[in-house]
Amino acid sequence: MSPLFVIVLIVLVDLLGFSIVMPLLAPFAKQYGLSGGQIGLLFAAYPMCQLVAGPILGRLSDRYGRRPLLIVSQAGTALSFVVLALSSNFTVMLLGRMLDGFSGGNILVAQAYVADVTTAENRSRGLGLIGMAFGLGFVLGPFLGGLLLALPIDPAWRLKVPFLVAALFSTIAWILVLLHLPESLSQGSTPRERARVVSWRGLSDTITLPSVGRLVALGGLVVLSFAALEGTYSLYLRDRLAWGAQKAAFGFAFLGLVSAVVQGGLIRRLVPKYGEPRLIVVGVITLAVGLASLALASNAPMLLIATLIVGVGQGLASPTISGLLSRLTPPSEQGSVFGVLSMAQTLARMSNYLVANLLLARFGPASPFWEGAAIALLAGGLALAVARSVQSKVKSTTTLEPEPALRG
Numbered sequence: 001m002s003p004l005f006v007i008v009l010i011v012l013v014d015l016l017g018f019s020i021v022m023p024l025l026a027p028f029a030k031q032y033g034l035s036g037g038q039i040g041l042l043f044a045a046y047p048m049c050q051l052v053a054g055p056i057l058g059r060l061s062d063r064y065g066r067r068p069l070l071i072v073s074q075a076g077t078a079l080s081f082v083v084l085a086l087s088s089n090f091t092v093m094l095l096g097r098m099l100d101g102f103s104g105g106n107i108l109v110a111q112a113y114v115a116d117v118t119t120a121e122n123r124s125r126g127l128g129l130i131g132m133a134f135g136l137g138f139v140l141g142p143f144l145g146g147l148l149l150a151l152p153i154d155p156a157w158r159l160k161v162p163f164l165v166a167a168l169f170s171t172i173a174w175i176l177v178l179l180h181l182p183e184s185l186s187q188g189s190t191p192r193e194r195a196r197v198v199s200w201r202g203l204s205d206t207i208t209l210p211s212v213g214r215l216v217a218l219g220g221l222v223v224l225s226f227a228a229l230e231g232t233y234s235l236y237l238r239d240r241l242a243w244g245a246q247k248a249a250f251g252f253a254f255l256g257l258v259s260a261v262v263q264g265g266l267i268r269r270l271v272p273k274y275g276e277p278r279l280i281v282v283g284v285i286t287l288a289v290g291l292a293s294l295a296l297a298s299n300a301p302m303l304l305i306a307t308l309i310v311g312v313g314q315g316l317a318s319p320t321i322s323g324l325l326s327r328l329t330p331p332s333e334q335g336s337v338f339g340v341l342s343m344a345q346t347l348a349r350m351s352n353y354l355v356a357n358l359l360l361a362r363f364g365p366a367s368p369f370w371e372g373a374a375i376a377l378l379a380g381g382l383a384l385a386v387a388r389s390v391q392s393k394v395k396s397t398t399t400l401e402p403e404p405a406l407r408g
Contacts, residue, residue: 003117004126006181010173011110012133014074017081017169019141020148020162023252026234026357027245028159032088036361042090042097043231043353047346049101054342058108066113067183069106074177076103078170085163108342116184131319135260139253146249159245211390212337215325218280218386220344221379222317225287227352228372229294229310232360236294239365241303254304255311262315270316276324277387283316284383288376295369313376328390 029039061069076099083096107130114126148162207213237243237251270279290309297303322341329337352375356368 003182003184006176007110007113008129008133010176011130012137013169013173015134015137016141017166019138020145020166023142023234023249024145024159024162024245031159034090036357038090040354040357042093044350045094045097046101046104047350049098050104051343051346053102054108058112061109061112065183065185066109067177067181069109070177073103073106074170074174078167078174081163081167081170085160113184135264138256139260142249142252142256146246149246149249209329211328211386212325214382214386215321216341216344218379218382219321219341220348221375221382222284222321223345224348224352225372225375225379226314227349228356228368231353232356232368235360236365241300251307255307258308258311259315262312263319267319276320277391279316279320281383281387283313283320284376284380287313287317288373288380291369291373291376295366
């Protein structure tokens with residue numbers, strides 16, 4: 001097996017475990033009587049710790065190699081799922097989520113590994129394969145989680161089993177690293193491209209490069225808006241339509257499938273025809289419409305239509321923002337600028353996971369989606385301003401490789 005194939009397979013297996021757990025975390029916590037604020041903290045703990053650990057793991061991998069860091073981080077992720085599965089106490093759950101967050105910077109190391117083992121001409125293809133692994137993981141993981149909940153097992157263990165299966169997937173990824181992944185950096189070599197981590201240079205570039213700062217802000221707002229759904233979708237389905245955890249997992253799988261189809265198929269055809277600036281505006285406005293539709297949905301058909309609209313909007317907006325940012329940023333500055341984008345998006349997730357759960361607990365299941373729609377409308381105004389300022393600078397004939405986002 002080639003090193004590139006192995007690292008893509010590792011990312012896919014790891015994402016399967018993560019995406020099995022994501023739709024079930026809120027129902028799992030709710031069965032132990034946790035409050036909306038506590039559930040929000042469980043969601044927020046992951047990106048908060050990831051924000052701290054990502055730059056550290058990236059720099060350590062530059063110094064000591066990619067393989068040792070992937071071995072340690074994969075083991076931490078597997079252990080965190082076991083801790084969650086066997087805990088019923090909020091503090092222990094929070095520690096498990098924090099451990100997963102501290103281990104979750106491994107995607108940055110995986111991206112750096114791809115840069116090590118590919119030539120400049122093939123690097124976009126390699127990162128595109130990582131993006132494909134993300135898409136497959138976020139479709140198959142929730143679907144598998146839903147199937148696991150249908151198993152005829154003791155109800156006390158029904159929501160624990162998916163966490164243990166997620167730990168198994170992470171353990172398989174750890175074994176793949178241990179047995180089949182060679183080190184990509186030879187002793188004394190200089191990394192071809194640093195992991196995308198935050199630096200003072202990146203912050204400076206974000207402020208000074210034309211339109212870059214506004215695109216980073218736009219990317220943060222889109223994630224802030226979508227995080228209102230990510231952190232509350234399962235509880236919303238339970239409260240609004242009386243759907244259990246199994247149907248919620250299938251709902252997440254449907255959302256992931258729509259987004260993957262848009263990012264993996266439609267984007268490549270739409271960008272050459274319409275250009276990124278227009279697609280960003282359309283995507284953000286579509287996201288706002290979809291979130292508002294979810295707030296109003298009162299039956300399953302309305303829910304599916306609204307979820308479809310959200311998936312299309314998210315699928316259009318996210319990769320085109322990253323693609324346009326990549327085209328407006330000089331090649332030598334891209335690692336640092338995308339590090340700032342990752343930081344902005346991680347902070348957005350962290351804050352709205354908490355706020356959205358508090359809104360749901362206090363004002364009802366529709367409130368997080370009204371909040372998300374309002375943020376998306378604000379992002380739509382910024383998208384229009386960005387489109388006007390950059391339309392003359394970019395040509396609409398360049399194809400786009402979607403950039404994978406950080407987990408969580």
